[in-house]
Each structure stands twice: as C-alpha cells, then as structure tokens.
C-alpha cells in the first residue's frame with residue numbers, strides 16, 4: 001500500500017516522512033558500500049569515514065563535539081542507556097528525579113527500576129504542563145543519581161525550562177539528562193553552552209528512517225555502556241553500526257541545521273493558522289498545554305463532548321492523520337498520562353487530539369484538514 005495522494009499527514013511528532021535527500025545519501029551504503037566500518041582494509045575504512053562524517057553532522061546540529069555523539073538504535077535506547085549509566089556511576093546514588101509527563105522511554109524505564117529498588121521521585125506538572133522549580137530543587141538530593149526531564153513534550157509540545165533545570169542539577173552536583181527527541185531540528189541547540197550530561201535524539205522524528213538514534217554524552221561525563229560487545233562507538237556501544245541509517249541521520253541533521261529557522265517559521269505559520277481557525281470555527285474547542293512555551297509545530301486540542309477516537313477515525317476516512325495521545329499509547333483504553341498529569345479529567349483527555357506539522361506540510365493541506373475536521377465534528381454532533 002502506498003500513501004494515498006490525498007493523504008494529509010499531521011502526525012509528525014509520531015514519525016516523519018524521509019527526506020528524499022536523506023534517502024539518496026543512504027542508498028550507496030545499502031548497495032555497493034557494504035563494508036564493515038571496523039574492518040582494517042580501505043573498503044571498510046571508507047564506510048568508517050562516512051560514519052564519522054555523520055557524527056560531525058549530528059554534532060553540528062547539537063553544537064557539540066563529534067566525539068560526544070554515540071549512535072544508538074533509537075531514541076528509546078539512548079534514554080535507557082543514559083539512565084542506566086547515571087545509576088551505575090555511584091552505588092550510593094540510587095535515586096532518580098523525573099516527571100509524570102515523560103515519554104514511555106523514560107517512564108517505563110523508571111517504573112522498571114522502581115521494581116528493582118531504585119527510588120524514583122515523580123514531579124507533577126501544572127495545568128499548562130509546567131514543572132514547579134522549587135519542588136524540583138527540593139526533590140534533588142545528595143543521593144540523587146540523575147535528574148531527567150524532557151526538553152519538549154511529544155503530546156502537547158510544552159517546553160520545559162531546561163536552563164533552570166540544568167542549573168538545579170549543577171548546583172546539586174547531579175547528572176542531568178534530557179529527552180530532546182522532539183526538539184532536535186525544531187529549535188536551536190547549543191550543547192557547548194549548556195551544562196547537560198546526556199541528551200537523547202531519534203532520527204525518525206527529523207525526516208530520517210526509523211531505527212537510528214543518538215546519545216549525546218558530555219565529554220567530561222563518565223559513561224557505562226548499555227549494549228556491551230565489540231568496541232564500536234569508541235567502546236560506548238557494542239554492535240556493528242546501522243551505517244546507512246546513521247549516514248541518513250547525519251544528512252537529516254545537516255539539512256535541519258541549514259533550514260532550522262525557516263522550517264520553524266513555516267510550521268509555526270501552519271500550526272497557528274490551523275489552531276486559530278479551529279478555535280474560531282469549532283465550538284467547545286480549546287488548547288491543551290503551554291500556549292507560550294511550546295514547540296512551533298504542535299497543537300493539542302480538546303473538543304468538548306467529542307470522543308477523540310471517533311473523531312480520529314472520521315478524519316482518517318478523509319485522509320487526515322493525527323493522534324489521540326501518543327502513538328505508543330493510542331489503541332489502549334487509557335487516557336493520556338500527560339493530560340491527566342495536567343489535571344484534566346478522563347473525559348477531557350479522551351476528547352483531545354494532537355496535530356503536528358512538518359516542513360512537508362502546506363497551507364492548502366492545513367485548510368483541507370480544517371474542513372475535514374469541521375465535517376467530522378458536525379457529523380458526531382448530529383448523532
């Protein structure tokens with residue numbers, strides 16, 4: 001099955017379309033250039049050179065040194081690796097501070113560790129999805145191994161105050177990890193000016209194929225590998241690298257860095273146009289999350305007294321893709337843990353949809369999506 005011509009894809013926080021230039025960069029590494037990058041002969045060395053170019057490209061987007069980038073299989077692995085490494089650094093620090101609105105990569109890891117005896121402090125959020133910094137400061141203790149908080153929320157787009165959080169971690173002398181999967185390619189990052197030990201990234205959220213990610217590890221930070229095996233990735237991650245995907249990831253980061261401001265402006269215009277029209281034309285519609293400190297591409301909207309699953313299916317009938325909750329939890333009967341943590345009722349959470357835009361969306365698509373939404377809402381309300 002191919003994507004129908006009329007597909008209007010507004011679920012770019014779940015995954016993104018592969019940029020044709022990314023695919024083009026990858027193809028040689030899926031065909032002629034199949035050498036093992038760890039091999040000693042030139043046919044292998046040539047592939048290793050491509051890996052290192054990709055590392056430099058990813059570092060370019062993050063504003064860090066190439067040797068601070070470790071390639072992983074996905075964003076989830078990067079986050080798992082950061083958390084486990086922080087815990088193994090000091091046996092007397094077996095406490096983690098995190099938030100109730102994290103992606104399942106962090107959430108489930110921490111729940112699993114809690115069962116093994118690691119103490120977890122779960123920070124709540126206010127109605128905008130924001131943390132209380134005083135509460136955060138109090139939660140970080142002398143025996144805390146790690147403060148981990150996402151940079152941008154995948155469901156609402158809410159941006160956490162990363163500057164303040166890294167300051168708290170530094171003052172208290174604990175490691176800070178941020179899941180930056182939703183920020184990379186959307187907002188500028190400058191890791192050289194930051195005080196962050198670990199940062200997680202994922203390729204498929206920025207127009208690279210699925211199955212590749214990266215963990216930024218500050219060069220001054222001790223790291224214990226999560227995947228143990230060969231000495232790939234400077235001994236920080238065993239296993240022969242997914243070369244083609246890494247090359248694509250590098251290209252995607254290079255492209256994102258080159259057009260970051262323009263892309264952010266493009267999606268902001270579309271998002272604001274969409275959101276503005278929906279709020280004006282759909283009675284009972286409201287925005288979830290922080291309207292100011294928010295990703296430029298994301299809007300999470302509640303539609304009073306409408307079942308979001310039904311709405312999603314009617315939109316699907318019209319070729320519009322969006323999300324109820326995160327992709328990882330949709331299909332389940334549970335209302336979004338993010339909206340619940342913000343104090344919303346189950347009913348409110350179950351009437352909310354996320355629309356997320358990318359550089360490949362157009363204004364015409366945005367208007368088509370509004371029309372489809374108006375039709376779907378009218379249909380549900382007429383029943």
Ligand SMILES: *Cc1c(COP(=O)(O)O)cnc(C)c1O
Pocket residue numbers: 013014073074075076077103105150152153154179181182201202203204205211212213
């Ligand atoms: C998608 C996503 C992840 C997981 O990345 P994968 O590469 O799919 O494992 C982690 N965190 C956030 C915020 C995400 O949106």
